[in-house]
Amino acid sequence: MSEPSHARLSPSGADRWSVCFGSVVLEASQPDNSNEHSDWGTACHAVSAMCLTEKTDALAYLGRRIDVAPHRTVECDREMCETAQTYVDYIREASTGAQLLVEQRLDISHVVPECFGTSDAVIIRDDELHIADLKGGRGVQVFASYAVDPSDPNSPRKPNKQMALYALGALRAFEILGDFKRVRMTISQPRLNHLDEWDCSVEDLLATGEELRQAAERAYAYVDSTTTLVESDLVPGDKQCKFCKAKATCPGLARRVQDEVGSDFDNIATFAQSDEQKAMSLKAYTPKTAEALSKAMKAIDLIESWCKSVRGAVEIELLAGREVPGYKLVQGRKGARSWNSEHEAETVLKAMRLKVEEMYQFKLITPPAAEKLKKAGRLGDRQWAKLQPMIGQSEGGKSVAPASDPRDAIVISPPADDFSDETNAAATAPTGEEFA
Numbered sequence: 001m002s003e004p005s006h007a008r009l010s011p012s013g014a015d016r017w018s019v020c021f022g023s024v025v026l027e028a029s030q031p032d033n034s035n036e037h038s039d040w041g042t043a044c045h046a047v048s049a050m051c052l053t054e055k056t057d058a059l060a061y062l063g064r065r066i067d068v069a070p071h072r073t074v075e076c077d078r079e080m081c082e083t084a085q086t087y088v089d090y091i092r093e094a095s096t097g098a099q100l101l102v103e104q105r106l107d108i109s110h111v112v113p114e115c116f117g118t119s120d121a122v123i124i125r126d127d128e129l130h131i132a133d134l135k136g137g138r139g140v141q142v143f144a145s146y147a148v149d150p151s152d153p154n155s156p157r158k159p160n161k162q163m164a165l166y167a168l169g170a171l172r173a174f175e176i177l178g179d180f181k182r183v184r185m186t187i188s189q190p191r192l193n194h195l196d197e198w199d200c201s202v203e204d205l206l207a208t209g210e211e212l213r214q215a216a217e218r219a220y221a222y223v224d225s226t227t228t229l230v231e232s233d234l235v236p237g238d239k240q241c242k243f244c245k246a247k248a249t250c251p252g253l254a255r256r257v258q259d260e261v262g263s264d265f266d267n268i269a270t271f272a273q274s275d276e277q278k279a280m281s282l283k284a285y286t287p288k289t290a291e292a293l294s295k296a297m298k299a300i301d302l303i304e305s306w307c308k309s310v311r312g313a314v315e316i317e318l319l320a321g322r323e324v325p326g327y328k329l330v331q332g333r334k335g336a337r338s339w340n341s342e343h344e345a346e347t348v349l350k351a352m353r354l355k356v357e358e359m360y361q362f363k364l365i366t367p368p369a370a371e372k373l374k375k376a377g378r379l380g381d382r383q384w385a386k387l388q389p390m391i392g393q394s395e396g397g398k399s400v401a402p403a404s405d406p407r408d409a410i411v412i413s414p415p416a417d418d419f420s421d422e423t424n425a426a427a428t429a430p431t432g433e434e435f436a
């Protein structure tokens with residue numbers, strides 16, 4: 001989805017401005033941060049839209065240069081074809097027998113002043129309105145809904161704010177086409193092999209719309225205005241700061257990082273004890289340490305994101321030839337060696353009479369490559385069925401996620417209690433408060 005540049009309170013920025021009203025002021029002075037990644041995403045959206053409107057497959061655009069901005073084009077590469085095709089296949093299946101509208105420009109100004117946007121796909125089926133959004137990135141996984149309290153596995157969920165705004169625009173635009181009862185929202189993020197759906201009643205969507213309308217009213221007070229920025233209107237947090245262009249220079253975020261790091265030094269002190277002290281007090285500390293870890297963990301994303309943005313801002317200054325006291329630009333490590341011209345190197349190596357197996361590295365194709373041959377019709381259904389039992393897949397590594405993450409928790413039994421024979425030692429060990 002994309003929005004016209006003049007949408008000051010844009011749907012894609014709703015996670016930010018609906019919580020941090022003051023970000024409107026700080027972001028307004030920041031330069032446009034489109035880069036090769038966002039250009040690639042824009043081109044991928046264009047290829048997907050052409051596939052759906054011209055009833056073609058993405059490979060038809062391989063190698064074509066796609067306009068992404070005046071005087072800026074991006075070549076449609078193989079990965080773009082695969083990304084677009086995965087999304088297109090989903091949309092074709094989801095819209096079978098329904099009405100499909102591609103790249104629909106939507107007026108959302110009845111919720112957010114001046115707000116417009118373009119929905120990747122709107123699917124109308126009986127009393128259901130379905131909005132789908134292609135995400136071309138592979139950095140941050142995007143979900144169609146979010147947990148109101150991320151630390152609570154049973155937390156109620158609400159629709160993704162960007163998707164909710166598009167759904168509200170579509171509801172208004174197409175209300176004459178049906179008596180809609182439910183709204184479905186889908187995020188397709190093929191480069192992360194991720195597809196997420198969420199559906200809710202029209203009443204729930206309208207309730208979210210009312211919350212967004214009230215937030216927009218407060219944020220809009222700062223648009224093109226001389227209103228003095230109220231400090232409490234800078235509200236740092238993981239979601240709102242993640243893509244904020246003002247992150248590196250925002251005083252509100254800097255203050256929050258300072259507060260978090262400062263308060264956590266107390267907790268870090270707990271880990272700085274001798275092994276003996278730790279062993280003696282492990283039992284007494286466990287609950288307190290877990291809470292401290294939880295609190296520190298909650299602050300990590302925000303602090304990391306701030307560090308990254310400050311690092312980026314320093315790099316921009318130095319690359320622009322401006323001084324940042326105490327820092328300089330240096331040349332990084334050299335990249336891997338490669339032939340300047342593979343063709344020339346191949347000719348010379350052949351003249352050296354090397355054997356074929358010495359000159360070339362042959363590798364068996366991978367299961368995903370075999371699947372592509374199946375999709376391209378080079379392998380039939382029966383041949384593919386014969387290959388499938390031969391495909392293995394290692395389990396993903398374990399990673400930490402918030403309690404509200406939709407994946408099942410891995411249950412691990414704690415190790416046997418090493419201190420069961422040390423009741424007396426534990427009883428006489430100093431209490432947690434003494435070490436704190």
Ligand code: SF4
Nearest residue numbers: 020023236241244250
């Ligand atoms: S960095 Fe965070 S706190 Fe600062 S303006 Fe942006 S969203 Fe608000």
